[in-house]
Amino acid sequence: MINPELLTRAQQYAELSKIALDWERPLGNGTDGAVWKSNVDTAVKVLERERGYYNERDAYLRLQEYGFTEQIDDFWIPKLVNYCDDLWTIEMDFITKSPYILDFAKVRIDRPPDFGGPYTYGIYGTPTTLKLAARIAEIEKARHTFIVPSGQAAIALIYLVYCQAGSHALMPESAYANSREIADDLLAGFDIEVESYDPMIGAGIAGLIRPNTKLIWTESPGSITMEVQDIPAIVAAARPHKIPVAMDNTYAAGILFDAFAHGVDVSMQALTKYVGGHSDLLLGTVSVQDDAAMRQVGRIYRLLGLAVSPDDCNLALRGLQTLGIRLKHLEQSALTIAKWLKTRPEVALVLHPALPDCPGHDIWKRDFTGSASVFSIVFQDDVSVERIVKFVEALRLFKIGYSWGGVTSLAMAYASLGRANRNYGRQLVRFNIGLEETDDLIADLDQGLIRST
């Protein structure tokens, strides 16, 4: 005899499963919701298997409609560390299967992709990958998140979704350098033109919009030169033309800047950086807020076979448990070090979004809720390139490296970035602050400056 409470819950789950399926159908995961609805036992089983299959936040809202009283709290740090409800556990339940073992034999010949179960094939998601997707969606307040193999894959996916032959797109010149390579190589070959713009353009972007403009890319703060973009002004210019605005929100880890609240249509992150947090992972995300965008992205995502390994997703899920505390520590440490560097006579500018030298500092104050671990300095003109290189090589705790967001502090000297605006010549060094003691890092920079003279 089935407990009546369980019966009600199962019926609600069945309904939820049906809703979830409507969302997932473009990914090829469709199944017959009516079958579930009429079969309470299956519904319970299905829900058990498909935790994380859909956006948890929406699931909660639905449950509330059905009379459930669980609260959705807005405190992101406790959320990152652990969920306090019964849908998430402290331990990660980790499922690696690629081809699933199905518990049915029926093959629908009228609608071949509908096999009647929530997971049919690894490329369309596993419980582990979809759990990570659901958690990122919740943190970013997105409708749906797609997990892809790297930040680079996320960027390429977004261009391939929104641009076709003959399209024009706009990209800030401060965008992650490989985006420019995607544009000049892959996209140019498809007859897609990607025009660079000054990241500080703000509302002036309206003057660059053409009848065939299909996408406006933003990245804030920009890579290496750290310009903070006026996203609301860009969105306001794009809206009347119905041009989607995409944003690389990696710096903010999807947390320090609420992309969707500022009008962005598609937000991407390289989980490789802060979510992974230990420089041992490559993953990316593409998050969207409306159903039409979810279907558009989902279609191309599936066609490109951008599946990810559950092992990697498990690492990212583990990274989420310490992300809040890492970000807090990194913010304080990076700011202390940036302020110390500003006192040095060799340093002309400190390009840290929370400090006034940084272009767009006032926009950062208006739109962001915190700062992260990456920033750059520009040496005075009379500091030679040889001395800058010697300084970077003299550092002991700071390693030399491009990536960021991990536990190890990094420094990198850049040759001319070749940008039309704010070209800092060869005077720029970018830092990633890690989890070492702040005082030790300052001492390391001090000895590096002394030894480089």
Ligand SMILES: Cc1ncc(COP(=O)(O)O)c(C=O)c1O
């Ligand atoms: C801002 C930004 N976006 C995207 C990427 C690409 O991420 P991934 O290394 O995961 O391809 C990077 C990598 O450095 C980056 O700095």
